[in-house]
Amino acid sequence: MRTALISGAGVAGPTLAYWLARAGWRPTVVERAGGLRSSGNPVDVRGAALPVVERMGVVDALRAAATHTTGLRIVDSAGRPGRPLSMPTRRSPAGTAEIEVPRADLARILCGAARDDAEFVYDDTVTRLDQDPGGVDVTFAVGPARRFDLVVGADGLHSTVRRLTFGPERDVARHLGFYVATTPLGEPPEHPRHVLLHNTPGRLVAVHPVRGEAGVAFIFRHPAVTGFDHTDTDQHRRILTGAYAGERGWRVPELLDRARQSTDLYFDAVTRVQLPSWSVGRVVLLGDAAASVSLFGDGSSLAIAGARTLAAALAEGEPGPALRRYEAAHRRHTDARGRSAGLVATVLVPKSRPGIAVRNTLARLLPTG
CATH class of the missing domain: 3.30.9.30 (D-Amino Acid Oxidase; Chain A, domain 2)
Structure with missing residues (x-):
């Protein structure tokens, strides 16, 4: 059974762990924090992410945790709110409407879906990666060193895996x-x-x-x-x-x-993260670590969809070609969101x-x- 280390227990990490386990991998998720956060900003689960959470069987749990927001009001300087404005609701092909849920609840539900099939290690982080054609030797801040067939950086905008493999954040992140x-x-x-x-x-x-x-x-x-x-x-x-x-x-x-x-x-x-490639050998990036347009980029939905795409690619064959297929398929979506960031900001x-x-x-x- 092939092994994968996934750095980050946010949104992308547990989603990938769930799907990798079903593809015959043994995933380990390492998280710097001591546990899951109890708060978080509301994020949307929509678009290509909806079929993924449908197949994971977590839609009901997401609905139970969802906010009750239906629209917005613009408030003037005197505190007078304008008329309520509704935003268009998009649905999956199966009819599931997009869901707004606090990010911490989204991470909790996704971790719960993956917990029975993946190892979760909290309060630890990767400090060194040494890879060869057959795998990656990983050094941790707390736990003993281990070897994995694949390492995935799903550890967000300020990714440790990205820094160790691709170099300093300042070289790939643009304010x-x-x-x-x-x-x-x-x-x-x-x-x-x-x-x-x-x-x-x-x-x-x-x-x-x-x-x-x-x-x-x-x-x-x-x-x-x-x-x-x-x-x-x-x-x-x-x-x-x-x-x-x-x-x-x-x-x-x-x-x-x-x-x-x-x-x-x-x-x-x-910040926008832009890299010429999302993988080096047996180390690959996912979610905001690979292509963040934080705040304006539908990051959580893209992370869920990207995790499913990566797992599907890895289920088909060897990591090298699989990582290239994943990037070719998913980069189209992240690039499109990056181009729309300026309009959303305006x-x-x-x-x-x-x-x-x-x-x-x-x-x-x-x-x-």
């Missing part, structure tokens, strides 16, 4: 001119079925209903910060405070203060007041809901 911060508010949403959006030039504040609790997101245009560290929460608070200094509309000062005091603050640059975070006015006018063409 797209935005930063994003999110945190749970610990209170019920004012509008349980609608995302509230408030814009000023180059800035967005959004309050999103999850399940009985609201979360807030700050998305803002900002050049790349010299010396930015995605693990430095104090630095993140300083950047966020400076970006929204002087904002007085709606609930922005209050929400900003909540974010600064939060112990569960997510903050990162919106709609979400217009640069100017005229741009906001045009966006709001176009939004009125959406159906109410």
